[in-house]
Amino acid sequence: MSESEIEILRARVRELEDLREIHEVWFRFHRLTTGGFNGKQAGKMEALECLTDDATIEVQGLHQPGKGPRGREQVTEYWAYWFGDAGPLPYVFQTSVSEQIEVDGDTAVQVSNMLMIALLRGQPPILTLSERINHLVRTPKGWRISRTTLDGGFIVDLEKIRGPLNELPEQEQRTLWTHPEGADDPSRAAFNL
Numbered sequence: 350m351s352e353s354e355i356e357i358l359r360a361r362v363r364e365l366e367d368l369r370e371i372h373e374v375w376f377r378f379h380r381l382t383t384g385g386f387n388g389k390q391a392g393k394m395e396a397l398e399c400l401t402d403d404a405t406i407e408v409q410g411l412h413q414p415g416k417g418p419r420g421r422e423q424v425t426e427y428w429a430y431w432f433g434d435a436g437p438l439p440y441v442f443q444t445s446v447s448e449q450i451e452v453d454g455d456t457a458v459q460v461s462n463m464l465m466i467a468l469l470r471g472q473p474p475i476l477t478l479s480e481r482i483n484h485l486v487r488t489p490k491g492w493r494i495s496r497t498t499l500d501g502g503f504i505v506d507l508e509k510i511r512g513p514l515n516e517l518p519e520q521e522q523r524t525l526w527t528h529p530e531g532a533d534d535p536s537r538a539a540f541n542l
Contacts, residue, residue: 382396413528440474
């Protein structure tokens with residue numbers, strides 16, 4: 350095998366390893382966000398390990414473009430509001446399908462269709478299908494998400510959720526993270542539209 354053929358193989362192996370690792374980071378994020386059954390809480394803080402320290406999250410309707418929580422402190426505050434058995438969003442099951450990943454050196458863009466079944470306290474359960482776009486960067490710890498957007502799609506109202514659901518404590522009083530330049534409207538989040 351010639352040196353050029355070996356280099357082509359090395360580049361192809363690296364590309365395949367990058368695609369696999371990006372897929373695994375996104376799978377881990379979904380897995381750690383999913384919960385509300387069998388004693389597993391939705392929205393574990395460990396999901397934030399899939400993000401860079403300066404990452405931003407933007408949910409259509411909830412955040413104005415470019416004004417979602419940014420950086421570890423804001424993202425953690427945002428995340429802490431929504432999730433856990435005592436939060437307003439205790440039941441979540443989400444996954445992505447039809448993923449496409451474009452790698453360009455040490456950056457990548459991943460587009461997928463996200464399916465989510467969720468139950469916000471005081472509302473009927475819903476099934477959503479939305480587009481999710483992740484911008485990723487290669488870090489010393491591997492690929493991490495630097496920006497993730499959730500763009501609205503379709504919402505289907507469900508009658509009820511059954512299964513080994515967690516028994517919920519009373520909802521804690523929490524403060525929603527809002528952008529310093531103006532209040533966000535949680536009733537306009539993509540999963541409420």
